[in-house]
Amino acid sequence: MLPKLCGADIELGNFTVGKGSGRSTGGEASRALLREIDGLPRRTGYYATGYSAYQYKTAGYDYEYGGYGYNPQDWGRKWLTNGSCVYIDLDHLELCLPEVISAYDHVAAWHAMLRIARRAQTAANGKLPAGQKYQVLINNSDGQDHSYGSHLDFLITRKAWDAIFQRKLHPLLFLAAFQASSIVYTGQGKVGAENGRPPVSFQLTQRADFMETLVSAETTFCRPVVNSRDETLCGRAAIADSASKNMARLHVIFFDNTLCHVASLLKVGVMQIILSMIEAECVGRDLLLDDPLLATILWSRDPTLQARSRMLSGAQLTAVELQLLFLESARKFVANGGCDGFVPRAGEILDLWEDTLVKLKARDFTALAPRLDWVLKLRTLVRAMQQRAALTWDSPEIKHLDHLYSSLDLSDGLYWAYEKADLVERIVSHEQIEHLTQEPPDDTRAYTRAMLLRKAGPEKVDDVDWDMIRLSEMDSGSRWPVNRTVDLADPLAFTRAETEKLFREDASLSEILDALEIPDCDKAIVQSAGHQTKYLN
């Protein structure tokens, strides 16, 4: 088994209000936002030419946004010194969180990235003419049949990955049943239906309308409940001793963006526990749904939480009842030490999960509003309609409020109004969030990546990916740069405890690389670094 390290790659809704042109403004909005975020530019396309980044710089190419290379799903990627990165994916600003092990750190890192994006939004809006505004929504659909993802990434063993996708059916169905029923606490809530689904007033999740199959590797169409994209981001699998040999990344595209701390914590923390159970082959066959996709759609459309879906056993369960069965099984697993060393604070996560499910079963929505986004949003919308008799679920004003629930801007985001009034439950403090806007997590490779970027600076950083950094220094004895590649294949290594001592103030970059035992590459242009860059998240 492996610690359930977690990352995330999250697209935001972005557009310009006040232009009145009638055309899509997502591209200009996302570029304006990205421009305001400090980070080390990452190039696309130069591998194909064999030219180094140094030559691109000296040749005067538009280095900031990728030279001539263009990939609409990975444009202008910048790496930040808090271990994260940002880029543009199909006209959406995408925030990629640094790798963390604790679900609590995930919540802090997520809100830290939102603060970084908000500061960019404020700066970008300051440059717009009066009457215009870059609007950013932390949601997953525009209400006009377009969806964008809030993806989570979990480290699992290669053996578990193979079991889920290549060898057995019940781990896949176990995972799908868990995810489908988890929408009772992971959904953000949405007004209406999209993607050709039948009309509905309100549903628990934004993504359910866009789930079209049980399993596939796709992310932009025919989206699956369980995504089978196999992309480890753990170095070259071809190297026999590579960390990636026994590692895999589970790419989860199912969930909504959540703002409530509790919902965000449970979304990651409970998933960590469930994945540990799958790794340990502790997969109860009585928890499998007959049709996880249909159950997702059915349960999403029932805010009363009474709809039942058929289990393989023939039983008919509500989503909350199924989640309680998962909880019961997870309790035994954790009590037997199943999560020890793999899921930090698993006991606390279990307690919060149980308390939330008990409240859901009792439909105690007053108690749940401070911790679950869909409940908070639904209550807000119902109140707005109660206070304005002319409004109905079909009113544009109600869909407007639906979107503004997740607005990033503190001045119009409904979630932030409740947070400001101290009415939503906090899992992490303001200080913990602010810390991660500047600093990387301590206990993953994100620490060393961030520290190397700081030490090298933009002139010496040639290329960056999650599992490598290539640095380039001019050799005093020749015209050519010396390239050195830092292999960060193992996401659980290169932690602060392991490498902090190397980054003392008076240490040179070469000394640090020597201490990390990074061999010189060569003194010629790196025709082929051998490293296959992985642009898609």
Add this chain to the structure above:
Amino acid sequence: MIQRERNNDREPEQTQQPTAPAMPSQSLNNTREAAERFLAAGDDAINRALSANSEDFLAANRQAGGQ
């Protein structure tokens, strides 16, 4: 802990406003007051949002499909 129930398949019910289960009147009053205080905190934000032109906002919000 959990008693499974076997019912016939049925279509999802129409959206309803979630309702709290029955409880003693004093407790119910306290809960209502708490809920009222909670929701009142969002009133200013709702009012601000609804002072803008919702149709213009929705028209501008057309996104590209993403992942």
